[in-house]
Amino acid sequence: MTGGRPRLGYIGLGLMGTEMTLRLLERGWQVTVWNLEPERVPPMVAAGAVAAASPAEVAGASDIVLMCVLHMAAVEACVFGPGGIAEGAAPGKILVDHSTAHPGRTAELARRLRDETGMGWVDAPVSGGTVAAREGSMTVMAGGAAADMATVAPVMADLAANFTHMGPCGAGQTAKLINQAIVGTNYVLMAEVLALAEASGIDAARLPQCLKGGHADGTLLQQLYPRMQARDFDPPRAYARQLLKDVHAVEEFVAGLGLDLPLVTAAVRRHDAHVTPENAMVDPASIIRLYDKKK
Incomplete structure (x- = not known):
């Protein structure tokens, strides 16, 4: 925690991830970032983010890790691949996955991450596009444990106009x-x-x-x-x-x-x-x- 606020990480600096990261930085959050294509990282560092060498390093430096990547295979690689989030996970940390992914597979990976590391998982795909991401007016449909929802709610308040808990992990997807x-x-x-x-x-x-x-x-x-x-x-x-x-x-x-x-x-x-x-x-x-x- 920094100043009573969770430390954030962001993995996946595509169109949506870039705008969401900029929004979080502007709202005063500490954000550590990583992206598969490294050329997307320097503009975020210039805006105030801290660069990490791997998803594991992001997880190690963060209380809440947000992620938005291309597909289910990328989610699995970022979480359980070499240098993945699981290597930097710990009890009390939470992964918020903004990717659009498979509901059933998401639930399976969430159980595995919690069982192996104690890290929570909120599946929180988004809608609204890049303008909404930049303005903090996205719609976020979420699945996960109620306690995890409460923990990430202050972050979501700066990103989303509509953050709805739909049920257990996979329900958001x-x-x-x-x-x-x-x-x-x-x-x-x-x-x-x-x-x-x-x-x-x-x-x-x-x-x-x-x-x-x-x-x-x-x-x-x-x-x-x-x-x-x-x-x-x-x-x-x-x-x-x-x-x-x-x-x-x-x-x-x-x-x-x-x-x-x-x-x-x-x-x-x-x-x-x-x-x-x-x-x-x-x-x-x-x-x-x-x-x-x-x-």
Whole structure:
């Protein structure tokens, strides 16, 4: 503890991790950072963070370790791989995993980490994008023990406008999969209604204002649709490969429950068509290009 506040670590300085780390530094937290690609570390150090040589070193220097990495394999590597968090873990420390990962596997790894080291685990995937991360207005859906939730709550208060405890470890990831089912299908829907509006001859740019306050309104119509309409994809707010990974995870989860959800399946196929190798690192809003090609 420093000045009565937990010492924080952050592992994974991608688009979201960078903005969250900057937010925490601005709010006065001590943050030790590590990233697989080392070139992302110096800007955080310039902003006041302390660099670490490994996830284990981050864990050793921190009371609460936050992590946001690409996928389940990266989570496992950062926690239990060589130089991983488990090597610097100790009773009373807590890992807060902001990655989007598999619910069941998350629960298994959380049990293992607690059994082997005494370190707690809160799965806390996020929604809202980089702007919300920077402003501290994210939505965080969380799973874990109530005591761990209480410990991390002051940190989450500086990062999230909505921090909801959904149940035991894995419950946050389940809620995130449902979130991504909504997001993934609606990215396709926004592209298709934009294509419809443009083809119909109306002023497509005025549609969000026209529909504001009605049943069709929402943040995707008010925020995503205008970016699609303006073809405003640079710099990317997220990466298409990430949303593709997430909707495939939704499809796998749905199949595991024995459900048939045709709308979700159709949306996944649209993302498959869009995310070719050259589109992997573009903003997922660029899925409208699938429909531009048909003009």
